[in-house]
Amino acid sequence: MSVVRWQAQTRDQLTALLPEAVVVLPVGATEQHGPHLATGTDALLAETAATRAVELAAESASRTLVLAPTLPIGASDHHLPFGGTLSLRPETLLALLLDVARSVADCGGRRLVIVNGHGGNRGICSAAAAAASVRSPIAVGYLDYWDGAADAALGGTPLPGHAGGFETSLVLAVDPELVAERAPRTDVPTIPAVPGVEIQRQASWHEQDGYTDDPAKADAAQGREWLDHLVRRLAGQLVDLAASI
Secondary structure (H helix, E strand, O other), X not given: OOOEEHHHOOXXXXXXXXXXXXEEEEEOOEOOEOEOEOXXXXXXXXXXXXXXXXXXXXXXXXXXXXXXXOEOOOOOHHHHHHOOOEOOOHXXXXXXXXXXXXXXXXXOOOEEEEEEOOHHHHHHHHHHHHHHHHHOOOEEEEEEHHHHHHHOOOOOOOOOOOOOXXXXXXXXXXXXXHEXXXXXXXXXXXXXXXXXXXXXOHHHHHHOOOOOOOHHXXXXXXXXXXXXXXXXXXXXXXXXXHHHX
C-alpha cells in the first residue's frame, strides 16, 4: 500500500484526512558518525524505519497514517568538536517540535507520533510530546525507532551504539554507498556507568573518538534482519496507537 505523504497532498486533501488520521513525524540528526559513516545516518534510518512501518501498518491500522517530512537536524552539540555536524540547541529543537505539533493541530490533526532516530533528541522529544499535548488539542506519542533492538537476535553486537556495528549494519542494508572503509577497532575505552543512572559526559565522546564500538563487525544481511524486526515492531506500535489515541 502506498504511503500517504504530507507533502504530496493538497490543502483540501489534508483538511479532509487529518481530523481522523495519525501523523507520523520522523526526527533525525546530521552529525559526525566516525570516519566511516555518512553524517545523515540518523535522518536516513529514522525516515527509512518510519516509512516502511507506515507502509506496513497501513494495511491494518484503523486510521489513515500520514507521513510528515523528516526533520533532518537534531540536538547534536556533543558532536560539534569532531566536525561535519549541524546542530540545533536543545531549546531550539524543543521549540521546533512544538511548532510542528501546533501546526498539525491548527490544520485539524489530533494525533501525532514522533519517531526519533538520534539519542541526543530523546529527552527533548519527550518534553515536546508532553508540552504539545497541553498547549494544543492533540495527543502526541514519542518513541525511538531502535527501541525494539534488544529483543532481536543481536549476535553479540552492542546496541544501539553510535556509528558502531549496529548502525553501520543498518546503513549497509539501506544504502551501502554511504559506508566507507572500516578498520577493525580494539581500543574502545570503558565508559563510566551506574545502574539506573543516566550519565552525560562530554569526555566520553572524545575518549571514544566519536563512535562507540567496532564498525568492522557490521554486516548487511544482519542489518536487513535487524531493520525488518524494528519495522515490524514499529508498525505494530502504530497500529496500536491508531486504535487508542
